[in-house]
Amino acid sequence: MDDVIIVGGSFAGLTAAMQLGRARRKVTLLDSGLPRNRFAAHSHGVLGHDGKAPGDILAAGRAELAAYPSVRIINAKAAAAGGAMDDFSITSDDGETLRARRLVLSYGITDQFPDLPGFAESWGKSVLHCPYCHGFEVGDQRLGLLYVAEFSLHMASLLLDWSRDLTLFADGKDIPAEDRDRLAARGVTIVDPKVTALENQAGQLSAIALADGRSVGLDALFAHPRNAPACTLHAQLGVDMVETPLGLATKLLERQATSVPGIYAGGDLASGMHSVPLALSSGSIAGVAAHQSMLA
Ligand SMILES: Cc1cc2nc3c(=O)[nH]c(=O)nc-3n(C[C@H](O)[C@H](O)[C@H](O)COP(=O)(O)OP(=O)(O)OC[C@H]3O[C@@H](n4cnc5c(N)ncnc54)[C@H](O)[C@@H]3O)c2cc1C
Known part of the structure; x- marks a missing residue:
């Protein structure tokens, strides 16, 4: 034994x-x-x-x-x-x-990856979970954050220390007005429609496709499955x-x-x-x- x-x-x-x-x-x-x-x-x-x-x-x-x-x-x-x-x-x-x-x-x-085209291929490459682990390497680039729940609001404030070019993807979820105002005042762009795909080449993101047909150019997305x-x-x-x-x-x-x-x-x-x-x-x-x- x-x-x-x-x-x-x-x-x-x-x-x-x-x-x-x-x-x-x-x-x-x-x-x-x-x-x-x-x-x-x-x-x-x-x-x-x-x-x-x-x-x-x-x-x-x-x-x-x-x-x-x-x-x-x-x-x-x-x-x-x-x-x-x-x-x-x-x-x-x-x-x-x-x-x-x-x-x-x-x-x-x-x-547990969401059922989102491009997510799995980009995970660990340009879809990142932790700014302390991988934020330095994408500093000052076009960053995004996929909203999951309330803690994503804290994460949005945090990510501003790595880049001022930050888009919060609400992915069709409700973000309270006071939080929107606070983040907008700090320069965060909030995009509401559902995310439909992560456009990438071999895991390197180029844009996020939205349900309303738009796409938003991006270098890295922080996500928390x-x-x-x-x-x-x-x-x-x-x-x-x-x-x-x-x-x-x-x-x-x-x-x-x-x-x-x-x-x-x-x-x-x-x-x-x-x-x-x-x-x-x-x-x-x-x-x-x-x-x-x-x-x-
Ligand atoms: C994409 C990505 C990048 C990351 N980058 C960083 C980084 O740069 N810096 C950092 O500090 N952290 C990073 N992390 C976090 C880090 O990976 C984890 O915190 C760390 O791996 C946890 O270590 P662990 O030993 O608990 O588990 P793991 O490293 O996940 O290892 C668990 C092990 O258990 C084995 N196992 C599972 N089930 C069984 C079973 N039934 N029988 C036998 N073996 C089993 C698995 O095969 C695996 O080898 C990253 C995480 C992700 C997802």
Whole structure:
């Protein structure tokens, strides 16, 4: 039996594995190889790695883990989970069942693209989710923001720090008059009709097509699709979840502990705020907390 099984071996999971490996604990990490930022050529805001390809950062992390003999990495998808503290089981999709005293869930989330021509092709290239991750590279360009809900109004104010040429696409939704006036006074253009397509070439946007037949020239669009946990193990294990503005996240007690004793969570699955540095941090805490929960 392992001390810990980690499900999801990207930024959060690999960091949890490193802490546990350094604590000389027996760990198996399962990973299906689909990190959320795989659509982007470069990752930003990660100290020491700014601008590197996400896959290169992860490959370096995996290579570092090879120095820790008690850590085993399996390239497989976890399909089923069960058990309780001190005897959890994880079954991979190739049928192997593993057992461990603790679990770390770090399998991330999946973005659910709207049914909008051009959106999927441009995601991570010129359709962007986070200005801290990718805003610097499109500074002072023609930026757009696709309105989703009230938090988009805050995002509109935020984006003005990256470009004064900002269009808010209401996409047929109601924006209260006082918010319109406030944003207009700051120079934001508001376009009301539904968005019908993102005109692009190989993912580089050129314009946004609207239901009234117009199109608005644009270099980059910020968008916030809803997301869902990347698999259902949390539900199989009875882990409580909470609503965030865009999807579900694990409910956390202290130090990345979930509502189920012995199960810890880190990374995007465990937060409404998503970035590589945050995943590194919460993965590290999850690994340390899982370790310290097993002291004799
Ligand atoms: C397009 C885009 C660009 C981004 N750019 C940046 C950036 O520049 N800087 C930044 O800080 N953040 C960026 N982010 C955010 C960043 O990608 C996430 O915050 C980060 O990847 C979260 O790490 P994680 O380890 O929680 O999950 P992920 O990186 O999503 O990894 C989850 C892992 O779990 C695996 N997995 C899923 N289900 C299973 C299963 N059942 N069994 C086994 N394995 C499983 C997946 O295959 C994957 O390898 C970006 C996000 C997007 C969408």
